[in-house]
Amino acid sequence: MKVDKVCIGLTGYPGAGKTLLASEAVKRGIPVLNMGDVVRxxxxxxxxxxxxxxxxxLMWKLRSEEGSLAVAKRILEKSRCFEQNLIVIDGLRTVDEMSFFRENFKKFILVVVNASREERFKRLSKRGRGDDPKSIKDLEDRDRAEEALGLAGLLAKGDRVILNEGPPEKALEEFEQVFKDAIRLDC
Known part of the structure; x- marks a missing residue:
């Protein structure tokens, strides 16, 4: 049975700014579910x-044990717990996940967040998570791992693309329009 919610899905390479946009959603009282948190x-x-x-x-093991939609299915179940009609899912990686969410939510908007590798490395270096890259080479390796999952194919499928190279306010302005579109879709 479809979840009667509008869902904004965020995708992009690590450090592109998905968390910035997800944080803005939280400030607005919109629930955010993070695909990586499910694996953690x-x-x-x-x-x-x-x-x-x-x-x-572990991500590959879950996919091997439960299928390619293992994480997406867990996220879908978590989404049912929220009363709000709008939710954000942070961290989609594959076209299959996008298709699954398009099939299982009333409406789904895929937002691709882009930034240069150099900008992403600067951000990740400041973030302080244990799994963050220590060098540009580490980031290149991580990007390749994301691409092996299917991220590159997903990036080509975005309903909206936000280039997050400059001040965060610019990306947040663009995301504001996504919120407005999502609210309109819920009517």
Missing amino acids: EEALRRGLPPTRENMTL
């Missing part, structure tokens, strides 16, 4: 430290 929760449940290597291996 599973790692904790299994007693694994949340390192980049463990998260990558």
Whole structure:
């Protein structure tokens, strides 16, 4: 049964600015579900430290054990717990996940967040998560791992693209229009 909500899905390479936009949604009282958090929760449940290597291996293991939509299905179930008619899902990686959400939500808007590799590395260096890249080469390797999942194909499918190179306010202005569009879709 379809979830009677409008969903904004965020995708992009690590450090592109998905979290900036997700944080704006939270400020507005819009629930945000993070695909990576589902994998981190599973790692904790299994007693694994949340390192980049463990998260990558566990993500592939979940897909192997439960199918390519393992994380998306868990997110869909979590989305049912919210009363709000609008939610944000942060961190889609594949066309299959996008298709799954398009099929299972009343309306779905895919927002692609883009930024240069250099800008992304600067942001990730400041973020302070244990799985963040330590060098541009690490980031290139991580980008390739994301592409192996299917991220490059998903980036070509965006309903909206936000270039997040300059001041955050510019990206937030563009995201404001996405919120307005989503609210209109819910009417």
